[in-house]
Amino acid sequence: MKDDKVIRVFDLAGVVQGVGLRPTVYLLAEKAGLCGWVQNRTGVVRLRLEGEARAIDAFMRRLPGALPPNARLDTVSEIESDALPEGAGASDFKILPSVLSGRPTVVIPADLAICTDCRAEIQDPCNRRYGYPFTTCTRCGPRYTVVESMPYDRDRTTLSAFPLCPACRAEYENPRDRRFHAESTACPRCGPRLSLLDMQGVAVEGDPLRVARQTLAQGGAVGVRGIGGFLLAANAFDREALRKLRERKRRPHKPFAVMAADMATVRRYCAVPSAAEALLISPEAPIVILDVLPEAVSGARLPLDLLTPDAPTLGVMLPTSPLHLFLLTPLAGDPVPAFELLVMTSGNRGGEPICLTNAEAVDRLGGIADLLLCHDREINLRADDSLAVIQHGAPQLWRRARGYAPNAILLARPLRRCVLAMGAELKNTVAVGFEDRVVVSPHVGDLETPEALDGLERVARALPQFLERRAEAVAVDLHPDMHATVLGRRIAAERGVPVVEVQHHYAHAAAAFAEHGEEAGLALVMDGTGLGTDGAVWGAELFAVDPAGYRRLATFAPVPLPGGDAAVRRPARQVVARWVAAGVELTDGRLRRLGVTPEEGAVWRQQCLRQLNAPLTHAAGRVFDAFSALLGLAPETVTYEGQSAIRLEAAARRSSRRDVPHLPFSQSEKDGMLVIDWAESFALLADERLTAGRACDWAYGEHSSVADAALAMIEYGLSSGNACPVALSGGVFMNRILTDLVAQRLEAQGVRVLLHRRIPPNDGCIALGQAVVAGNRRT
Numbered sequence: 065m066k067d068d069k070v071i072r073v074f075d076l077a078g079v080v081q082g083v084g085l086r087p088t089v090y091l092l093a094e095k096a097g098l099c100g101w102v103q104n105r106t107g108v109v110r111l112r113l114e115g116e117a118r119a120i121d122a123f124m125r126r127l128p129g130a131l132p133p134n135a136r137l138d139t140v141s142e143i144e145s146d147a148l149p150e151g152a153g154a155s156d157f158k159i160l161p162s163v164l165s166g167r168p169t170v171v172i173p174a175d176l177a178i179c180t181d182c183r184a185e186i187q188d189p190c191n192r193r194y195g196y197p198f199t200t201c202t203r204c205g206p207r208y209t210v211v212e213s214m215p216y217d218r219d220r221t222t223l224s225a226f227p228l229c230p231a232c233r234a235e236y237e238n239p240r241d242r243r244f245h246a247e248s249t250a251c252p253r254c255g256p257r258l259s260l261l262d263m264q265g266v267a268v269e270g271d272p273l274r275v276a277r278q279t280l281a282q283g284g285a286v287g288v289r290g291i292g293g294f295l296l297a298a299n300a301f302d303r304e305a306l307r308k309l310r311e312r313k314r315r316p317h318k319p320f321a322v323m324a325a326d327m328a329t330v331r332r333y334c335a336v337p338s339a340a341e342a343l344l345i346s347p348e349a350p351i352v353i354l355d356v357l358p359e360a361v362s363g364a365r366l367p368l369d370l371l372t373p374d375a376p377t378l379g380v381m382l383p384t385s386p387l388h389l390f391l392l393t394p395l396a397g398d399p400v401p402a403f404e405l406l407v408m409t410s411g412n413r414g415g416e417p418i419c420l421t422n423a424e425a426v427d428r429l430g431g432i433a434d435l436l437l438c439h440d441r442e443i444n445l446r447a448d449d450s451l452a453v454i455q456h457g458a459p460q461l462w463r464r465a466r467g468y469a470p471n472a473i474l475l476a477r478p479l480r481r482c483v484l485a486m487g488a489e490l491k492n493t494v495a496v497g498f499e500d501r502v503v504v505s506p507h508v509g510d511l512e513t514p515e516a517l518d519g520l521e522r523v524a525r526a527l528p529q530f531l532e533r534r535a536e537a538v539a540v541d542l543h544p545d546m547h548a549t550v551l552g553r554r555i556a557a558e559r560g561v562p563v564v565e566v567q568h569h570y571a572h573a574a575a576a577f578a579e580h581g582e583e584a585g586l587a588l589v590m591d592g593t594g595l596g597t598d599g600a601v602w603g604a605e606l607f608a609v610d611p612a613g614y615r616r617l618a619t620f621a622p623v624p625l626p627g628g629d630a631a632v633r634r635p636a637r638q639v640v641a642r643w644v645a646a647g648v649e650l651t652d653g654r655l656r657r658l659g660v661t662p663e664e665g666a667v668w669r670q671q672c673l674r675q676l677n678a679p680l681t682h683a684a685g686r687v688f689d690a691f692s693a694l695l696g697l698a699p700e701t702v703t704y705e706g707q708s709a710i711r712l713e714a715a716a717r718r719s720s721r722r723d724v725p726h727l728p729f730s731q732s733e734k735d736g737m738l739v740i741d742w743a744e745s746f747a748l749l750a751d752e753r754l755t756a757g758r759a760c761d762w763a764y765g766e767h768s769s770v771a772d773a774a775l776a777m778i779e780y781g782l783s784s785g786n787a788c789p790v791a792l793s794g795g796v797f798m799n800r801i802l803t804d805l806v807a808q809r810l811e812a813q814g815v816r817v818l819l820h821r822r823i824p825p826n827d828g829c830i831a832l833g834q835a836v837v838a839g840n841r842r843t
């Protein structure tokens with residue numbers, strides 16, 4: 065008996081455009097003997113199937129398992145279902161041209177690293193794309209960074225400046241080809257080209273790639289225009305080149321990331337757990353922070369003191385674009401041998417965002433780079449390299465950008481309204497929350513320079529526009545002077561929509577829950593800076609969170625920060641403040657140990673006692689700073705955020721972990737809150753003899769004691785009847801020793817622990833949290 069024929073129409077949503085979904089559907093439908101069509105619409109792919117009901121059922125069952133590698137189906141909605149009249153219907157299956165339709169859920173595809181097929185082509189001398197640095201297909205290449213408007217089609221990308229040649233057009237129009245509707249496809253005949261500029265912006269003679277490689281081999285620094293902006297490249301084994309690069313970038317200590325030619329090279333220098341390898345070779349291809357092998361530390365060949373002076377970890381990535389691949393590995397006839405590792409650090413002056421255009425690079429990388437390897441594939445929006453680490457056994461993003469952003473974070477429950485969230489001052493991201501999702505922008509960065517503020521404004525305006533959403537509220541931090549807050553208020557005023565202030569650590573907590581599809585539980589947020597509702601700086605906060613809001617259950621006792629930010633930059637000031645708070649006498653000997661003069665000590669003491677420019681801070685990050693300084697590990701002046709804590713963690717890693725010394729803290733209840741006070745420890749360690757020669761053990765002791773304190777806080781929260789799960793958020797939980805200690809002990813007690821995975825634990829998560837909090841409010 066023959067089945068009756070039916071028509072069924074579906075909307076497929078998720079990551080469905082720019083990933084080769086339509087040709088996959090086309091081939092599947094053809095194989096199943098189904099007629100109809102498939103079409104890109106704004107935000108969804110519409111699929112009309114005509115044929116036997118059973119065959120259509122089978123097709124729809126098979127589809128989720130047959131998706132191309134980078135596609136993701138979030139929802140399949142049936143739009144229509146009807147009997148197909150005898151003799152009616154289509155005679156074949158077609159891919160229809162894209163249409164723009166109303167009320168979409170637009171998904172902007174993220175940029176992806178070069179795929180294995182493209183990689184094979186560009187290394188095959190017989191292929192027409194041999195050696196072509198802008199080779200892409202539906203599975204790889206730039207997307208977000210070249211999109212000018214949605215839907216994602218070549219006409220609306222910066223590639224529209226390059227009309228396809230007949231060969232490329234044939235691929236683009238052939239549903240059986242990997243480049244069918246590959247919107248950024250190109251070839252040497254019709255696509256973008258490399259160029260080489262000197263620092264005056266004048267074109268340099270010769271083959272750009274070869275000259276650039278030769279410059280690297282001779283110890284030069286080359287600004288390389290990548291997928292989402294400029295990087296600075298140098299030979300990672302060349303001490304002189306690295307020294308020069310650090311000096312020119314005025315970046316004395318902050319680690320440099322490296323790009324390795326292949327996995328074998330990575331393994332030669334670093335321990336690579338399988339989860340880390342999976343990340344490195346994924347299409348997202350982030351920089352992964354790996355532990356350097358002990359033999360690579362002792363062998364002098366790799367200059368770790370210049371690559372990563374503060375900790376024996378190295379940020380490593382594999383080539384993400386054909387251009388990077390060609391920089392590492394020579395093409396035929398190039399006499400400069402392959403580089404094992406190249407430093408690839410952000411192409412910026414300290415604090416600024418990475419350069420996007422060739423002109424910007426000439427202007428801003430002068431005095432840093434020796435040459436610029438440029439091209440004419442314009443970058444519309446910036447995307448830095450993403451940064452990940454293996455945290456408590458699984459990947460955790462520390463910087464979410466290329467490859468991950470702007471993929472949506474799906475929520476457990478739809479938001480009540482559409483929100484533009486402006487994020488924090490450091491590691492800024494912005495977000496648009498609407499319906500059941502929040503779209504977080506790629507890492508915008510620290511808002512310290514006019515260039516960074518321009519970058520913020522550009523993304524804050526472009527993102528809602530791409531998503532075709534109008535914000536009904538703007539979420540900002542409580543701190544009135546933050547640049548993101550000021551801009552958010554301006555945008556809200558322009559649009560006549562309300563501003564919602566969200567406390568910094570509450571935003572951390574909300575982000576941690578949202579990422580896991582949760583709404584309620586305990587959240588321990590350990591952080592550096594963030595204004596509390598009482599005007600003090602918070603940052604060691606245990607909250608009970610539910611959809612209605614939060615209650616503050618526990619914190620660290622506040623201490624003055626003499627000089628405010630100056631005390632963050634010079635951690636010895638914090639030790640003096642801790643000693644003053646603990647009633648320890650500031651003897652010349654004690655001050656000398658910190659590199660502090662008696663005069664400085666006296667001034668800071670007065671600041672603390674009289675509360676002159678000495679804001680109170682509860683932050684856990686400051687406990688790490690102060691102990692690091694007390695143990696002689698912190699630098700005299702910090703040159704990048706978190707440096708003192710990073711040195712303390714590195715020292716703890718060197719500890720034998722036997723007879724771990726305990727750092728005492730007191731617990732008291734005040735105004736219904738548990739307060740942890742570290743004064744006893746600072747008083748104890750005022751005696752230099754205790755720590756002499758044992759800094760590493762004390763460093764580990766500090767981690768283990770802060771974990772004890774964290775557990776005490778969480779137990780206090782659990783005992784007052786608050787339910788699991790427990791989320792850990794804040795920059796301090798980037799610390800792998802602390803996170804392991806706290807998470808292991810909670811898990812051993814059967815507590816479900818939520819760690820950040822897809823969104824950073826640092827301030828990169830603030831925009832997500834703000835969007836969720838403000839989006840759930842009615843007013």
Ligand SMILES: [Zn+2]
Nearest residue numbers: 179182201204
């Ligand atoms: Zn490809």
Ligand SMILES: [Zn+2]
Nearest residue numbers: 229232251254
């Ligand atoms: Zn072409």
